[in-house]
Amino acid sequence: MIKEIFVLRSIGCLSIVLLHSIYIGIQTETIREMGELSAIFFDSIQMILYYGTPMFIFISEFLIAYSYRNRELPNYFLKKRLRFILVPFFVMGVFYALPFFSGGMQEGFNKILMNIFIGDYHGYFILIIFQFYLFHFLFHSKLKKWPPKIVLLVSFLINAAYLMFFNFTSPPEAWTIGPYIWERFYWLPMFGWVFYFTVGYYAGTNFESFSKFIYKYRYLFIIGPILTSILMLTLYHSGSLAVHSSKRTDILIHTIMCIFFLFYMTSRMKELPFFLEYVSRFSFGIYLLHYFYIFLFDFFYQLQPFTIGFLYIIVLFVFSLSASIATIIIVNKWKYGFLLIGQIGAPYSPPKKQALKR
Structure with a gap:
């Protein structure tokens, strides 16, 4: 077991939960109620946290390549x-389509098909992962x-060119499905993520050399996330690159810098923090x-809203994280619970011998 991966997986997961909490929290607590500066601050934090989703591409391929x-x-x-990943994706695709049945049976079944086949909910990431599983296999x-x-x-040039095309162009007016492709569907093909895959592949295949590389350029990777965050926020707030998602062109460098920074910092830890190991x-x-x-809490909050400003984001984050873990524990007590929500990972077991040699 590699403790760096436990930390990356945990930080990536927490980042995704937090950025979604910010997204809903900012919409619920209006800018006027939250305070304009607070809203801008959390909007900027959300932008920085977009490394979470692409980080999982790296983690997934790293583990396969290393193993x-x-x-x-x-x-x-x-x-x-x-069995362990795609089936839960299908189950949750149906689950997240259930509210759409309020608009009629056809709308509900259409949403199920869209969720399952083109990832029309936040689980789209699983379909991207499976493209890379197949690519690795072949x-x-x-x-x-x-x-x-x-x-x-x-792979970097392909990835950057693909994202730049959709970041800086508009869909043809004659295409009725053009807006959907430009707003969401372009997320799905592997071309928008292939650089993370290749970095993960060579880092896992050449783990010892990769570890020495991280240590050699550690000062660059310590300051790197700060520099890339400044770059992203400058481009975003100036309107030069207004895309608000993990599919920005500049996220390529930002994500890699965050991954390498976390790899280096974790390699210096003598013990893996319990909380991060547990969340992982x-x-x-x-x-x-x-x-x-997040949606459930926000629904009931809207029934009797009261202004708590930015604290609402923290409440959403803590509640959704805690409730998710509790649900996973309960569901996995059933023999086939993993088919609904996935398995609970094995606890970290430190190696008897130090894998890295400085």
Whole structure:
């Protein structure tokens, strides 16, 4: 087990819950009630936290590349992931479509199909992950032979060009589905995430060399997230790049800097913090469930609203995180609970020998 991955998974998960809490909190508590400066501050925090989703692309591929770097992929490689990851995605896709049945049976079933086949809810990330599972399964032998620097450069250019196209262009007026493609569907193809995949692949395959690289350039990676955050906020607040999602072009560098920073800081830890280790074990279920509890709390809050300003964001965050973990524990007491909400991960067990040598 690699403790850095536990921290990355936990921080990524917490970041996603917090940014969604901010998103709903800012809408509920109006800028006037919250205070304009407070709203701008949390809006900026939300922008910085967008590294959370792409970080999971890196984590997913890192784990596969590291686990199978000295052995062949087993025959059950895809089957296992279909069972433990894709089935819960389908279940939650149906679950999040249930409110749409209030508009009629057709609207409800249409929403189910959209959720499952094109990821029309926040679980879309799972469909992206499965594209990379398949890509790894088909091309991992070639990736081992190709020059890493070339692959990383090409994947970065493809990723950046793809995001820039949708960030800086508008859909053709003749396309009736154009707005949907530009606003959401372009998130789904792997081209918008491929750089995180290749970085994760080579970091996992060459873990020892990657660790030495992180240590060698540690000062750059310590200051890196600060610089990329300043760059993102400058572009965003100036209107130069107004996209408000994890599909911004500049998020490519920001995410990598945050990953490398967390890798270095965690490598210096003698012990893994209990809270981060605990959240990491529940991260998949939290990712699927937290938005439901955010919406649920906000629904009841709207019935009898009272102004609490930015504290509402904290309440949403704590409630959705706690309720998600409690639900995961309860559901997994059932033998087949993992099919609904995913498994609870194994606890961290420190290696007997230090894996990294400085």
